Amino acid sequence: MKNKIKIKIKPFLAAVLRMVFLTGVSYIILHPLLTKFSSSLMTINDMFDDTVKWVPRTVTLQHYRDAWNLMNYPHAFRNSFTLTLTVSMLQLMSCTLVGYGLGRFKFKGGKIIFALVLFTLVVPPQMVMVPMYLTFRYFDIYGLLPPPGLNLLNSYWPFVLMSSTAVGLRNGLFIYIMRQFFRGMPKDLEDAAYVDGAGLFRTFLTIMLPGAVPGLVIVFLFAFVWQWNDYFYITLFIGGKTDFLTHALDNLALRAVEGRTDLLRNHYSSLITNTGMLMFIAPLLLLYAVMQRYFVESIERTGIIG
Amino acid sequence: MSFERRKVVAGYLFCLPFILGFVLFFLVSFVRTILFSFNELTLTPEGFSLTFVGLANYHYALNVHPSFPMDLLTEIGNLFMEVPLILAFSFFTALVLNQRFIGRLTARTILFLPVILAAGVIFRLEEKDMITQLSMGAAQPGLVFSGAALQNLLFSTRLPEALLNFVLTAVESIPEIIRASGIQVLIFLAGLQSIPRSIYEAADVEGATAWENFWLITLPMLSPLILTTVVYSIIDSFTSADNALVAMIRSTAFVGQGFGLSAAMSTVYFAAIFAILGLTIAVVSRWVFYHE
Known part of the structure; x- marks a missing residue:
């Protein structure tokens, strides 16, 4: 009898501990989001009201309207979205190609190329930013164009060129993921395609690629998220213009209090900034929600592991 | 052309985008950074001109600059503190998320959120934001625990002070650790899924306990991933934009004392x-177990 109880208590205790742990971690992760959400609906008076913690006394959508206008949201969103989608699609394509080449073919120098891929991952992008800046400021394809070359700054070209050649933000990681993924795929499938007379590229496109969809989803999601959040490259190549959501958000606090001298201006600016941050990450949350099931489940079958 | 030969050519062709990008953009920039670090760089209407100054930039960065050497050491110190914590947290979380329980999908969805939310701008804005700071007291378990009560309790145990400080800092940085662990949890979880079930079944037959299973199967099987995770965490911490040193390199180049000094700092930093990566790989790979 005693033994029976013991057996039942142990898993129960484990479940409770697990619950406590997961709830705690989830709370810490979700807390900033929840604070932002609840404060975005508050009036300034609620900020001073000690009885108001999460639920605002008077719900207002005014901050959303203000942030929308101050950030010029539709315009900034369109720019950010176009750039991010372009960059992530290009990176997805180039990194998949390279990953396939490294994962599926044996050739001289393959290992060296893979080592170089890892090398690009280790170098902080800030280390090479000045020469990168100069490369695109005086772009002459290393002597092919007459000096002083083309000024590619303030355009999408630096992003397009770097993404399509797989040296953009964290592209080393994407190549690594795709390489591991393709390496884990069965050889029989590929051989069968060759026996049936499919060419090397056709085999890649019609046989291997469909099997790699979970990997593609992860790489696309990462590429999209990191480009959307990117502040570094946009500032470097496009400058501090407010045309992109990152900069619009960065300037929001200042814009909100422009010309105001009253005592509440800092509170107002904070409310607007928090609302703006929510509006900034909303598209990412939406994307994550759409891909989440796929993403979370597919991890198990991906080759992220070595 | 034979099929094997065509496959070799195809291999190069698939890798061509990266080869081009590496040579044209990456390598050129990398070599130029090192070159710039020995020069003074001035912008001219047609481009830029270099004046050779020898090791002056390095001398300035290491001996004259008010904070660079100290910040570098602090950053490395933080790393030795942070990486073991990230490793432990992500390993444990992955073990938990790998179990079967109701609400597992929800838990995974929330715990991977940091991968999405690790945003540069948001991070910067939150640091100076009023609402975030006000709500932090309630949000950070660190601030609750590390209050006077915990400190007194800990110091009354007469354990070595260095250890106590480690514990206190660790507790304080819990939210930061969680935020930095998204990808690492993912790597470990994928690794756990890939351990063949048959090994555990065989162990069951032999009468192994869960405890033995963990130490003799799970841990050795995951040890290669521990190496991957350590390397990834180090890179992540060193290259993230909210790193103090990275910010310094950046501002030195564009608003500070110039490209040359910034390049010298970059080179030292790199x-x-x-060196740290090499050392880590050498140490950790000694006890990595490879199944195959």
Whole structure:
């Protein structure tokens, strides 16, 4: 009898501990989001009201309207979205190609190329930013164009060129993921395609690629998220213009209090900034929600592991 | 052309985008950074001109600059503190998320959120934001625990002070650790899924306990991933934009004392990263177990 109880208590205790742990971690992760959400609906008076913690006394959508206008949201969103989608699609394509080449073919120098891929991952992008800046400021394809070359700054070209050649933000990681993924795929499938007379590229496109969809989803999601959040490259190549959501958000606090001298201006600016941050990450949350099931489940079958 | 030969050519062709990008953009920039670090760089209407100054930039960065050497050491110190914590947290979380229980999908969805939310701008804005700071007291378990009560309790145990400080800092940085662990949890979880079930079944037959299973199967099987995770965490911490040193390199180049000094700082910084990575890989790979 005693033994029976013991057996039942142990898993129960484990479940409770697990619950406590997961709830705690989830709370810490979700807390900033929840604070932002609840404060975005508050009036300034609620900020001073000690009885108001999460639920605002008077719900207002005014901050959303203000942030929308101050950030010029539709315009900034369109720019950010176009750039991010372009960059992530290009990176997805180039990194998949390279990953396939490294994962599926044996050739001289393959290992060296893979080592170089890892090398690009280790170098902080800030280390090479000045020469990168100069490369695109005086772009002459290393002597092919007459000096002083083309000024590619303030355009999408630096992003397009770097993404399509797989040296953009964290592209080393994407190549690594795709390489591991393709390496884990069965050889029989590929051989069968060759026996049936499919060419090397056709085999890649019609046989291997469909099997790699979970990997593609992860790489696309990462590429999209990191480009959307990117502040570094946009500032470097496009400058501090407010045309992109990152900069619009960065300037929001200042814009909100422009010309105001009253005592509440800092509170107002904070409310607007928090609302703006929510509006900034909303598209990412939406994307994550759409891909989440796929993403979370597919991890198990991906080759992220070595 | 034979099929094997065509496959070799195809291999190069698939890798061509990266080869081009590496040579044209990456390598050129990398070599130029090192070159710039020995020069003074001035912008001219047609481009830029270099004046050779020898090791002056390095001398300035290491001996004259008010904070660079100290910040570098602090950053490395933080790393030794942070990486073991990230490793432990992500390993444990992955073990938990790998179990079967109701609400597992929800838990995974929330715990991977940091991968999405690790945003540069948001991070910067939150640091100076009023609402975030006000709500932090309630949000950070660190601030609750590390209050006077915990400190007194800990110091009354008469354990070595260094250890106590480690514990206190660790507790304080819990939210930061969680935020930095998204990808690492993912790597470990994928690794756990890939351990063949048959090994555990065989162990069951032999009468192994869960405890033995963990130490003799799970841990050795995951040890290669521990190496991957350590390397990834180091890179992530060293290259993230909210790193103080990275910010300094950036501002030195564009608003500070110039490209040359910034390049010298970058080079020193990179050498440090490279040395630490090399050392870590050498140490950790000694006890990595490879199944195959």
